[in-house]
Amino acid sequence: MINLTKQFKNKEITLTALFMGKxxxxxxxxxxxxHIGAIALGIPRPSLEDKNKISSSVSLLTITGHKEDVIVQRLAKVLSKNLNSTVVVSCGIHYDNITLEDIEAINLLISDLTDELISKLS
Structure with a gap:
């Protein structure tokens, strides 16, 4: 299991990754x-543009009113493509009185966590 954590506004945002076979x-x-706000399932497949490359198809489930679908879709696509394996990503991050600038900062933080995860898995 891999646990990665970063701080934002004195609270932790954690990424936990667990292999289940491949x-x-x-x-x-x-x-x-x-909480759980959205879930994505990424499945690798041959690219439609170049069958020698791997791409990914992603399916989403989102709790009504939640916005984490953008995050989980991006991560499931990137991870399943890079790892050439099936990936499930769930996400639930809530900050009271969040601003647009906060959301942008959290997205960058999650991108950093994702890059760190890919680096550890490579």
């Missing part, structure tokens, strides 16, 4: 109220 289960959570 497949990968990733959870991202934190803030004032960690």
């Amino acid at each position: 497949d990968l289960n990733v959870s991202i959570y934190g803030g004032d109220l960690p």
Whole structure:
């Protein structure tokens, strides 16, 4: 199991990754109220443009009113393509009184966590 954590506004945002055989289960959570807001399933497949390259198809489930679908879709696509394996990503991050600037900063933080995870898995 891999646990990666970063601080944002004095609260932790955690990425946990667990291999289940060749497949990968990733959870991202934190803030004032960690929860499940969205889930994505990434499945590798041959690229439609070049059959010698790997691409990914992603399916989403999103809790009504939650916005984490953008995060999980991006991560499931990137991870399943890079690892050439099935990947599930769940995410639930809540901060009270969040601003647009905060959301942008959290997205950058999650991109950093994702890069760190890919580096550890390579």
